[in-house]
Amino acid sequence: MADLLETGSNWLQGQRKKHATREVTYRQGVNSAPVQATVGRTVFEQDDGSGVIVRTEIRDYLIDAVDLVLGGQAVLPERGDRIEETNGGKKYAYEVMPLGSEPHWRYSDPYRKTLRIHTKHIATEDA
Amino acid sequence: MSLIVDVAEALVVELNAGSFSQTLSAQRHYVPSFELPDMANLHVSVVPKGMAITNSDRNRNSHDVQIDVAVQKKFEAGDAAEIDPLMDLVEEIADFFRLRRLSSYPNAHWIKTEHKPIYAQEHWDELRQFTSVLTFTFRVVR
Numbered sequence: 001m002a003d004l005l006e007t008g009s010n011w012l013q014g015q016r017k018k019h020a021t022r023e024v025t026y027r028q029g030v031n032s033a034p035v036q037a038t039v040g041r042t043v044f045e046q047d048d049g050s051g052v053i054v055r056t057e058i059r060d061y062l063i064d065a066v067d068l069v070l071g072g073q074a075v076l077p078e079r080g081d082r083i084e085e086t087n088g089g090k091k092y093a094y095e096v097m098p099l100g101s102e103p104h105w106r107y108s109d110p111y112r113k114t115l116r117i118h119t120k121h122i123a124t125e126d127a
Numbered sequence: 128m129s130l131i132v133d134v135a136e137a138l139v140v141e142l143n144a145g146s147f148s149q150t151l152s153a154q155r156h157y158v159p160s161f162e163l164p165d166m167a168n169l170h171v172s173v174v175p176k177g178m179a180i181t182n183s184d185r186n187r188n189s190h191d192v193q194i195d196v197a198v199q200k201k202f203e204a205g206d207a208a209e210i211d212p213l214m215d216l217v218e219e220i221a222d223f224f225r226l227r228r229l230s231s232y233p234n235a236h237w238i239k240t241e242h243k244p245i246y247a248q249e250h251w252d253e254l255r256q257f258t259s260v261l262t263f264t265f266r267v268v269r
Binding site: 054055 | 158159160161162163164166167172174176195197199201203204205247249250252253254255256258260
């Protein structure tokens with residue numbers, strides 16, 4: 001018997017990808033590829049305890065695991081990977097990093113279909 | 128200006144006039160606060176930290192002034208080729224002030240240097256950024 005929860009989750013992920021994604025460029029080392037991603041946003045502040053505060057914008061990207069193919073191979077996110085978005089003539093670069101006690105990525109659903117990738121804004125330049 | 132601000136400002140002057148393996152532009156802050164995209168460039172921040180006042184003689188007090196100097200830079204790979212020069216710079220700054228009397232505030236003389244954290248692991252892990260903090264203690268008797 002089919003797992004109804006999995007079927008429903010897959011349908012929802014399909015709808016998310018169909019209606020709530022934009023194209024971004026995913027870079028890992030020398031490889032890059034355009035992928036469809038759903039964007040989330042949070043603002044975050046960090047203090048290292050020595051009084052030096054570094055503020056950064058955090059973005060989570062939801063990407064179908066099967067879509068993350070670089071250099072002809074399916075890959076998983078690594079720290080230091082870059083995700084680039086172009087918007088309004090500007091290119092925004094985000095770097096894959098851990099978020100607090102969370103690792104830099106995790107599956108966002110129980111069926112390992114969608115990657116939730118934590119990133120932080122590191123640069124803006126003219127597109 | 129207050130004594131601790133005078134000493135902090137004197138450190139800024141000395142750092143900016145000093146000769147180091149990397150060009151730096153030190154700035155004094157009360158609360159250093161930066162945006163991550165700005166950290167691709169080297170930041171050297173001078174921050175007043177604390178002061179202990181004890182009796183020196185009948186007429187004067189001894190002021191032990193603590194000043195933090197933070198060296199920060201966002202790294203790409205975080206490997207030795209990228210980080211070693213930053214560690215070298217921090218050590219150069221530590222050596223620079225050792226036994227020094229501040230030229231623009233000659234009443235202040237160096238007492239000790241603490242290097243903690245050598246690098247902040249939270250910044251390394253969560254921001255992929257090098258942050259190292261030196262705490263200098265200078266004594267002013269007045």
